[in-house]
Amino acid sequence: MGGDLHIVLWAPRSAAERLADLAVRRIELLESCWSRFRPGSELNRLNARAGQGHVEVSEDLRRLVTVCSDAFVWSAGDVDATVLGSMVAMGYSDDFTRVATALPSTWVPRSAAGMAGVRIGPRSVSLPAGVGLDPGGLGKGLAGEIVTTEIADAGAGAVLVCLGGDVVTRGTPPGADCWQISMRDDRLDAPTEIRMLELRGAHRAVATSSTLRRRWAGRHHVVDPRTGLPTDADVVQATVVADCGWRAEAAATVALVRGSASTGWLAGLGCTAYLLGPAVAGA
Numbered sequence: 001m002g003g004d005l006h007i008v009l010w011a012p013r014s015a016a017e018r019l020a021d022l023a024v025r026r027i028e029l030l031e032s033c034w035s036r037f038r039p040g041s042e043l044n045r046l047n048a049r050a051g052q053g054h055v056e057v058s059e060d061l062r063r064l065v066t067v068c069s070d071a072f073v074w075s076a077g078d079v080d081a082t083v084l085g086s087m088v089a090m091g092y093s094d095d096f097t098r099v100a101t102a103l104p105s106t107w108v109p110r111s112a113a114g115m116a117g118v119r120i121g122p123r124s125v126s127l128p129a130g131v132g133l134d135p136g137g138l139g140k141g142l143a144g145e146i147v148t149t150e151i152a153d154a155g156a157g158a159v160l161v162c163l164g165g166d167v168v169t170r171g172t173p174p175g176a177d178c179w180q181i182s183m184r185d186d187r188l189d190a191p192t193e194i195r196m197l198e199l200r201g202a203h204r205a206v207a208t209s210s211t212l213r214r215r216w217a218g219r220h221h222v223v224d225p226r227t228g229l230p231t232d233a234d235v236v237q238a239t240v241v242a243d244c245g246w247r248a249e250a251a252a253t254v255a256l257v258r259g260s261a262s263t264g265w266l267a268g269l270g271c272t273a274y275l276l277g278p279a280v281a282g283a
Helices: 013-034 042-048 059-074 081-090 137-153 245-268
Strands: 005-010 124-126 158-163 166-170 179-184 193-199 203-210 237-242 272-276
Touching: 005 013, 013 042, 013 059, 013 137, 013 158, 042 059, 059 081, 059 124, 059 137, 059 245, 137 158, 137 166, 137 203, 137 245, 166 179, 166 245, 179 203, 193 203, 193 237, 203 245, 237 245, 245 272
Parallel strands: none
Antiparallel strands: 005 158, 158 166, 166 203, 179 193, 203 237, 237 272
C-alpha cells in the first residue's frame, strides 16, 4: 500500500506475538486483494470486467468499494475512486518506483467518471464500461480499520496500526489516556517534528496526505477528479484527525483539492485539520 507497516499492541504475553503476526498477515491479504499494482489482485480482475455486469467479489473487496462510494458522497465528489483512468493517463500506471524513473511525457487530462454508475450488490460489484477503480489512500485507512478491529476482538487491549503514515487506533495504552503521534513537515529537507498530536478515545485515526511526495515529471499523485489534473490549491500538506481511518484519508484529500477553504467544512464534520501552505515560514 505504498509505505511501511508498524503495529503496536498490548495483550497477554502468550498472545502478543501471535496477534502481531496475525495483523501482518491480514494486511498482506488485503494488499493482495486491493492493490492495482499486483496484476493478479481481485481489484484488477474487477476492473478488467467493467461493463460486463455484476461480478461476484469477496467481502473484503465489496467493503472497499462500499467505502469508495461512501467517501464519494461524504466528500461531495472530491474523493473519487474512478480516477484510475486519470492516473493512468498521467503516467501513474505502475509501481511508483518505476514511474518516477520514466522519461517525462505529455498527456491529455481525463476527468473521473464518478461513483454514481457503480452498483454494489450483496456479494457483487458492477462497474460501467470504461471505468476502473483506484482506491488510493482509502485502502490504507480502511485496512487500518479492519486490522485494529479484528486484533482488538481477538484479545488485544490496545492496538495501533500505522500503514504508510495513516494511523488507526483501538483503545489506549495501559497507564495512558491517549496515543501520541508525531506530525512532520514535508516541506523541510530533514524530517522535523512540528506538532505532537494526541489521539484520545476508544477509536481514533489520523491521516496525512501531501502533494510534495510521489512527484514525477512535474506532476504529483493527488488528482482533482473533475479536471484530471494534479491539485493546485493553497495547501500542500494536510493532516486530519477523524473518527475512522477512511474518513481521515478522505478528509486529507478534500483539503488538498479545496485548499484552505475546506477548513470550516471539515470542522463541521468533526474533523480536526492541520493544513500547511506552500511556503515555509522564514525560508
